[in-house]
Amino acid sequence: MSHNCIDVAWSGDPLSLGFEKIMARFDKLESLLDAKDRRRGKLQPPQRPDPEPPNGLPDRGGTNWDKQRRLYTQPTYRRPQHHQPDRYPPPPPYQPDRRRPHHLHQTRYGPPPTYRGFPRRQFLEPQHGPSRQPSCWDLPGARVSMGNRDYEDNASIYYPDYDGDSEGYDEDVDVDHDPSSNSQLTGSKGGDIEGYHQVAGHRARDGRLGPLVDDAGRFYKPLQGDERGANEVSFYASFSSNTKIPDHIKSFFPEFDGTRLVEASDGSGMQTHLVLQDLTFSRVNPSIMDIKIGSRTWHQQAPEGYVHRCLKKDRGTSSLPLGFRVSGARIFKSTESGYWEPENRLSIQTLSADEVKLLLKSFVSSNTSEEPHMKPDCAFASTVYGGSNGILSQLVELKAWFEDQTIYHFYSSSVLMMFEKDLASSGKSPRAEIKLVDFAHVHKGNGVIDHNFLGGLCSFIKFISEILTTPEDSSADSLVEDAQRNHIHSENGSVYDVSLN
Ligand SMILES: O=P(O)(O)O[C@@H]1[C@@H](OP(=O)(O)O)[C@H](OP(=O)(O)O)[C@H](O)[C@H](OP(=O)(O)O)[C@H]1OP(=O)(O)O
């Protein structure tokens, strides 16, 4: 008992004596309760303390713990203005959507039996039994106070369209859908729609869905109908609510607006899409390159078949030798000639080191593939790659975070590199920018540095910095000559567009 009745007892007045008696009774009562607790405690295993948090996670005992916990226990959806009020979870504290059926069914995105370790459940579900409180070890999503809600209710926090039945997402409910907002959506048909610039990834063709954009600056990425889609939503939910990630690092990622049902790119009906910031919005004739970082694009817990497919690709492309591969590119030539694009994706994924260098030079040249016999002039290298706001300095800033962060491991994610040649030509800032995209294969870092991503990033940085420091490097010249000799450049492709199929 810590209260101090001695202070009042010494005075000897009747009021103080009465007070002392009352406090003595309290003492007795409390010791009885203590004894009872001890007896009950013997029947239960001692509660284990939380282990030390890995780097980057808050210490529960720290002074900011309460503040952080409040932040972590609230989903952080920012509702786009055009959405109807019931589209997203109501403001915290979150109340389960009572319209959703309460019966349990198999979820469409349940993990295949052999596929363990995907962090969706780690993000979505509490990592503890009912007797354990969320700890500092739990990722933000798992720190959401789930109470007695079942999986379907939990999922609806991060999957606002999820209706808890076997069909997946709100396929039978139209109340959330604002048909008028869809009229502004534009599909991707190979990147030839003005204002739309997809350079890699799944495209809307051959029966597959592709991303959509609207005229308000949003990019709608269809959720892949398996763990990849669910995983990417979980990552965005976790990442955007993680207060340990500095704002300058968050700005390297597209803003996340939750998920939304929209008409799919193939017109097949309503499908759930990730709603992201459209990174190319408001850009005029941007040149864009997608660089998949890491010599390994798969996580060890991925299904065997998937690992084999990735291994084959990693070995057969520049991923293994260089630590990255160019997944896609679109280089603006001129208003008259339009864009250069590789004839097929494989051709740029399998470039040698010298060919990569040539492509990176061509990316910032004024004579991009217009005159394939000419060496790329690197006219915009210093303004796009160099300078305090240039690509190199942004990459170095990102690298500094990866040297430290152990929260996530990014497999198969890409650096998207962009700038506007028209601006560069007229002596203005070319709006050179890098962003990270594609988080379908991000996993928990568990306190370990993401060496795979970091290594690939360093390698890419080396290529860019070499172009800046030795723009006259002639190692790629022979490629230009070879190309001429062998006539392997095409109308549409450039000298390095060699088909390796
Ligand atoms: O080659 P595929 O058909 O396996 O397609 C790749 C996709 O695999 P999937 O077919 O969905 O299993 C693959 O999807 P995942 O990374 O597995 O989600 C990528 O979309 C990849 O594109 P990029 O390398 O990001 O530009 C896709 O590669 P590219 O088509 O760009 O070569």
Ligand SMILES: Nc1ncnc2c1ncn2[C@@H]1O[C@H](COP(=O)(O)OP(=O)(O)O)[C@@H](O)[C@H]1O
């Ligand atoms: N937020 C975004 N804004 C604009 N374009 C994007 C965005 N995210 C991706 N893209 C474009 O789509 C391509 C594929 O994206 P990605 O997320 O890798 O899809 P996938 O999972 O199908 O591989 C990228 O190379 C880029 O051109």
